[in-house]
Amino acid sequence: MIPPEFLQQLLGRIDIVDVVGAHVQLKKSGASLKGLCPFHGEKTPSFHVSPSRQTYHCFGCGAHGDALRFLTEHLGLGFVDAVQDLARRAGLEVPDDRRSVEERAQQAEQKARQKDLSELLAQAAQHYRQQLKSSARAVEYLKQRGLSGRIAAQFGLGYAPAGWRGLARCFPDYADPQLEAAGLVISSEDKLDESGNPRRYDRFRDRIMFPIRNVAGAVIGFGGRVLDQGEPKYLNSPETPVFVKGQELYGLYEARPAIRRGGHALVVEGYMDVVALAQFGIGQAVATLGTACTGEHVSKLFRFTEDIVFSFDGDAAGRRAAARALAASLPHLGERRQVRFLFLPTEHDPDSYVREHGMAAFEACIADAQPLSRFLVEVASEGCRMDTPEGRTRYLAQAKPLWVDLPEGLLKRQMLGELARHARLDDAELQSLWQGDGGGRTPSPPQERQEPYAERGGVGGPYAKKPFRNARLKAPSGPLPIASPEDQLLRLLLLHSAWWESLSADAHARLVQRGTPHAKVFAWLDRQVIDHGALAWAELRLRLVEALDQAELPASLPALDLERLDEMAAVELHRSEMNRLLAAVLTDHENLSAILGRSAVALRPKG
Numbered sequence: 001m002i003p004p005e006f007l008q009q010l011l012g013r014i015d016i017v018d019v020v021g022a023h024v025q026l027k028k029s030g031a032s033l034k035g036l037c038p039f040h041g042e043k044t045p046s047f048h049v050s051p052s053r054q055t056y057h058c059f060g061c062g063a064h065g066d067a068l069r070f071l072t073e074h075l076g077l078g079f080v081d082a083v084q085d086l087a088r089r090a091g092l093e094v095p096d097d098r099r100s101v102e103e104r105a106q107q108a109e110q111k112a113r114q115k116d117l118s119e120l121l122a123q124a125a126q127h128y129r130q131q132l133k134s135s136a137r138a139v140e141y142l143k144q145r146g147l148s149g150r151i152a153a154q155f156g157l158g159y160a161p162a163g164w165r166g167l168a169r170c171f172p173d174y175a176d177p178q179l180e181a182a183g184l185v186i187s188s189e190d191k192l193d194e195s196g197n198p199r200r201y202d203r204f205r206d207r208i209m210f211p212i213r214n215v216a217g218a219v220i221g222f223g224g225r226v227l228d229q230g231e232p233k234y235l236n237s238p239e240t241p242v243f244v245k246g247q248e249l250y251g252l253y254e255a256r257p258a259i260r261r262g263g264h265a266l267v268v269e270g271y272m273d274v275v276a277l278a279q280f281g282i283g284q285a286v287a288t289l290g291t292a293c294t295g296e297h298v299s300k301l302f303r304f305t306e307d308i309v310f311s312f313d314g315d316a317a318g319r320r321a322a323a324r325a326l327a328a329s330l331p332h333l334g335e336r337r338q339v340r341f342l343f344l345p346t347e348h349d350p351d352s353y354v355r356e357h358g359m360a361a362f363e364a365c366i367a368d369a370q371p372l373s374r375f376l377v378e379v380a381s382e383g384c385r386m387d388t389p390e391g392r393t394r395y396l397a398q399a400k401p402l403w404v405d406l407p408e409g410l411l412k413r414q415m416l417g418e419l420a421r422h423a424r425l426d427d428a429e430l431q432s433l434w435q436g437d438g439g440g441r442t443p444s445p446p447q448e449r450q451e452p453y454a455e456r457g458g459v460g461g462p463y464a465k466k467p468f469r470n471a472r473l474k475a476p477s478g479p480l481p482i483a484s485p486e487d488q489l490l491r492l493l494l495l496h497s498a499w500w501e502s503l504s505a506d507a508h509a510r511l512v513q514r515g516t517p518h519a520k521v522f523a524w525l526d527r528q529v530i531d532h533g534a535l536a537w538a539e540l541r542l543r544l545v546e547a548l549d550q551a552e553l554p555a556s557l558p559a560l561d562l563e564r565l566d567e568m569a570a571v572e573l574h575r576s577e578m579n580r581l582l583a584a585v586l587t588d589h590e591n592l593s594a595i596l597g598r599s600a601v602a603l604r605p606k607g
Contacts, residue, residue, distance in 0.1 A: 002083055004546055006095055010083065011066055013090040013299060016054045018334055018407075019067040023074060024049075028336070031260070038074050039063040051336070052260065052304050053501070055535075064498075065536050108550055114242050115552075117182045120171075121211075121219040121242070124184055127170035128158025128209040128222075135159045138208060141227050145272070146355065151279045155210065155254060160224060162206035174200065183221060183237035204235065210271040212236075212243065212289065213253040215300070216527040223250065223271050223289070234270065236290045246294040249286040249301070250274060256304055258283030264307035266342075266366065267293065267325070268350050273311075276351040280359045285350070293325040298332045298339075306337045309369050311350055314343040323379050326372065330405040333372070340369035373415060376402055377422060392423045400434060485584035486518045490559040492578045493525060494544070495537050495569055499578050501529050510586055517554045524553055537569050 017033060020026065026033040026049060037047035037058040046060040057064045065073065071082035080094075087094045132138050132152070138159040142152060160166060167184060168174040179185040184203060191199040207224030214220050221237030237243055249267075251274040259265045266285040268274060277285040288297060293310070301308050310325045312318035322341050329339045342365055344353050354362045380399035385391030399419050406412040420430040493500045503511075512523040528535060528543055535543075541562070547553045553560065 002080070003095060004542065006092075007068070007083070010086055010090060010092060011054065011068065012303075013092065014054075014067050014086050015051070015302070015332075015334060015337075016056065016067045016070070017049055017051050017336060018089075019086070020049050020056055020070055023070075033336075037061060037063065051302070051306060054303060055498075057498070066539065069536065069539070110241065111550055111552075113181075116178055117240060117242050118218050118220065120178055120182045120184065121221065124167065124170060124182075124222075125156055125158060125209075125211045125219045127167065128160055128211075129156060130158075131161055131166070132157060132159040132209075135161070138227065141208065145276065147275060147279055151275060154278070155251070155275055156213075156219075157275070158209040158211070160202065160204035160207045160209050164201040164205065166205070167202050181240060183240050183243070203237070206230075207235065210250065210275075212248060212250055214242075214248060215253055215256070215530050217253050218242075220248065221289075225272065234290070245289045245291045247296045247300070248289055249297055250289055251278075251286045252300070252304075254278070255284050255286050259301075259304045263305060264309055264366070265301045265305050266350075267297075267301070267308060267310045269312065269321070270349070270351075273350040277354060277362075280354050280362075282354070282359060282362065292321065293328045295328045295331060298325075298329045302332055302337055307340070308338075309340045309342055309366055311342040311344065311366075313346060313349060315346045318343065322375065326375060326379060327402065327405070329372065330402060331407060333406060333411055335410050339372040341372070341375045342366060342369040373411075373418060376415065377418065380419070381422070386422065396423050396430070403434070485581050486514075486516060487557075487559040489578065489581040489585050490518050490521055491565060491568060492581065493522075494540060494559075494565060496575075496578070497525065497529050497535050497540055499575065500525055503582070507582065507586065514585075517557050518559065521553055521557065521560065537565075541565070 017026065021033075024035040024038055024047065026035045027045075029048070031052065032048045032050045034045045034048045036042055036045050037060055039047075039058060040061040040063075042060050047056065047058045047063070049056045055064065055066055056070060063073070067086060068079070068082050071085055072079060084094055142157065147157075165174060167179070171179060174185070180187050180200070185200050186203050187198040187200050189198050204222060204224040206228075207226055210223040210225065211219045212221040212223060221240065221243040223237070224235045226233055226235075236245070239245060250271055255265070255274075255278075262284045264284060266277070266282070268277070268285050268287050270287055274285045274287050277283070286301070298308065308329070310322060312322045312325075322343070326339075326341075333339065344350065344365070348356070350362070353365075376399070380402060381395045382398070384395040384398070386395060396419070403412065403415055403419060406415060416431055416434075417427045420427045423430065425433075500508075508522075508526060512519055512526060514522075524547060528540065544553075544560070545562070548555050548560065558564075
């Protein structure tokens with residue numbers, strides 16, 4: 001059995017555009033790509049692939065899924081074969097989930113611990129926000145930096161007072177070891193309290209607090225900026241079970257809408273740059289968290305955009321950081337993805353530049369950012385005298401590992417020609433030299449075909465071979481019972497998670513903040529869509545079963561009756577039903593017939 005965690009990791013490493021594009025000719029169409037559907041005959045393209053959601057959908061026949069489903073349904077591969085195919089592309093080894101009962105229990109305990117830490121961090125964030133309101137000095141500092149109350153609220157900014165045990169007012173049990181595990185409290189082995197125990201004190205003191213959120217909006221750590229001239233200027237939470245610096249980006253949760261609107265993500269070096277740029281209307285900025293840019297950062301950003309712009313200082317340190325970002329980006333590039341580099345004058349960072357020159361001038365700098373292809377040549381030629389054979393030889397030696405990391409495709413082929421021209425060689429000559437000494441990637445050996453994997457998610461499994469999806473389905477026995485509007489709305493959104501993604505931000509907020517058991521499931525669905533894009537019911541069902549097994553969701557909720565959900569999946573459900581139910585829920589009307597204008601049993605089967 002393949003662990004669900006590995007499947008999530010695998011789908012996060014793979015670009016569905018590359019997978020589908022190998023079998024379907026795709027053309028750019030707005031934020032997605034489209035082509036002729038491989039699942040049914042058509043002359044006008046109705047098959048769309050979404051890079052941001054990492055899913056495909058055909059508006060003609062209803063085919064929908066992710067990269068795994070495409071391989072199983074289009075090529076007829078078994079589940080394990082499809083996983084192994086994608087794993088080879090991503091350079092991952094497929095594990096076998098043969099965990100013992102004890103190991104499964106340990107994993108459940110770890111998830112519960114992560115949940116506890118997240119709740120503590122959220123509580124601390126609320127405390128810091130309250131402290132900001134009562135600190136005139138901290139408020140004045142933010143005003144001097146040009147930040148408005150609206151931006152401070154948007155990013156959840158707060159203030160950690162100067163006292164050693166300020167969090168004792170937030171957490172009655174200040175000795176709780178979970179506070180230390182969350183990175184909020186430090187235990188000093190060198191100094192003891194009156195009882196002879198290690199002295200405990202707040203990690204963050206007299207600092208403006210920047211909550212670090214994951215893409216689902218949960219607080220997973222903090223960054224603290226000193227108000228005066230103390231050191232360190234910036235202080236981050238340590239890595240914890242919920243916070244890994246090499247995987248998270250500050251501001252990504254807040255920047256997602258602007259990234260999609262603007263068409264690119266801007267990576268800067270500090271929290272204050274992110275917040276200051278948002279104040280000036282540039283909301284697509286994110287920042288690394290005291291670490292160099294990693295492949296995980298790049299992969300995560302490419303889920304929201306096809307264009308990443310790295311902004312660095314123009315000094316030597318900034319260019320070294322840019323070179324590391326270049327190396328991290330190379331394996332994730334493709335024919336539709338691009339990375340660019342913006343180097344500001346040495347006397348400026350993004351915050352100071354936009355204050356002095358304005359938003360229009362900064363946006364012009366972004367538009368003129370250096371393409372990766374040109375910067376790669378610069379990095380490779382550093383320290384090389386290109387007017388001598390020795391210098392050009394060294395240049396090629398430095399260029400080769402960068403070129404090798406590029407994925408196979410047109411960009412890699414064109415970069416070979418670009419590098420060859422700078423070295424005064426023919427393309428074919430350089431290709432022969434590099435491929436002759438193992439410069440290219442070694443193809444993976446063919447794998448023995450296995451039987452289709454049909455043990456996940458009920459009978460047949462979601463990735464087992466199925467009849468053509470347009471075959472008529474039988475309706476469930478008997479009419480669907482009338483349930484509350486909230487129950488029916490939740491069922492529809494679980495069965496059609498793409499509908500959830502299309503709701504407004506206000507509707508999302510009102511649904512996840514309701515004081516009902518359903519709110520917890522709405523929040524869970526929101527996390528799934530944010531992390532994985534819109535999911536077909538068969539795949540979401542797997543995740544739902546796991547969440548119910550781990551007691552993350554209220555199993556007694558009628559809307560989570562899996563048998564009823566499976567029956568409804570065989571019924572034609574219309575978007576208009578969801579819109580009417582949403583109106584019923586958000587306006588708190590309980591008379592369902594009055595809202596719908598007809599009986600709820602009118603959900604008719606296909607045909």
